[in-house]
Amino acid sequence: MLESEAVVPCCPPLTERTLTAAEAERTAAMFKALSDPVRLRLFSAVASAPGGEACVCDISDVGVSQPTVSHHLKKLKEAGLLASERRGTWVYYRVEPSVLAGMGRLLTGAAPA
Amino acid sequence: MLESEAVVPCCPPLTERTLTAAEAERTAAMFKALSDPVRLRLFSAVASAPGGEACVCDISDVGVSQPTVSHHLKKLKEAGLLASERRGTWVYYRVEPSVLAGMGRLLTGAAPA
Numbered sequence: 479m480l481e482s483e484a485v486v487p488c489c490p491p492l493t494e495r496t497l498t499a500a501e502a503e504r505t506a507a508m509f510k511a512l513s514d515p516v517r518l519r520l521f522s523a524v525a526s527a528p529g530g531e532a533c534v535c536d537i538s539d540v541g542v543s544q545p546t547v548s549h550h551l552k553k554l555k556e557a558g559l560l561a562s563e564r565r566g567t568w569v570y571y572r573v574e575p576s577v578l579a580g581m582g583r584l585l586t587g588a589a590p591a
Numbered sequence: 592m593l594e595s596e597a598v599v600p601c602c603p604p605l606t607e608r609t610l611t612a613a614e615a616e617r618t619a620a621m622f623k624a625l626s627d628p629v630r631l632r633l634f635s636a637v638a639s640a641p642g643g644e645a646c647v648c649d650i651s652d653v654g655v656s657q658p659t660v661s662h663h664l665k666k667l668k669e670a671g672l673l674a675s676e677r678r679g680t681w682v683y684y685r686v687e688p689s690v691l692a693g694m695g696r697l698l699t700g701a702a703p704a
Contacts, residue, residue: 586695
């Protein structure tokens with residue numbers, strides 16, 4: 479059972495109209511989660527992991543400690559970009575594809591292929 | 592004459608492999624520019640403006656002062672997300688479409704439509 483619900487990005491393409499304050503708050507939080515270089519590398523490590531998921535135990539090549547990895551993965555989950563599932567000792571993370579597609583659409587104005 | 596050169600995002604889709612530290616630095620800076628709600632609203636105001644461009648004089652509905660608008664538009668330009676052109680008194684800003692498309696591709700792994 480996934481612990482986080484899928485978060486569907488709220489907003490129209492940025493080229494359509496000025497976002498409302500509420501839309502901008504929500505969307506900016508997702509961009510903020512990806513605005514730290516280490517967090518972005520960890521996100522790409524999860525997104526590109528075999529089977530589309532990874533635990534802290536799988537990620538050792540980004541040059542930061544396991545507690546730091548855990549911290550960043552939690553932040554990404556709080557922003558709705560990752561879902562998590564506990565199995566035994568480890569929490570496994572996977573990317574929310576609908577969220578990425580929604581953020582992509584926001585930027586390009588196009589439906590994802 | 593546009594004052595900023597088009598910035599082509601550097602990086603493969605996030606689902607392809609772990610970004611290098613250099614790729615992550617560069618990409619995180621673009622996400623960071625969009626991670627402030629006011630800045631994101633201003634970006635959407637420029638992106639959706641008639642003719643695809645706007646000056647500070649055109650933007651009055653976001654509820655912040657003109658100096659604040661100017662400050663944020665400069666930050667967006669420094670991040671490579673907006674290009675600018677001075678005409679008389681005003682600097683006009685427009686979105687760099689190649690940058691948005693590149694960021695969209697980074698997120699979705701798909702070429703924009």
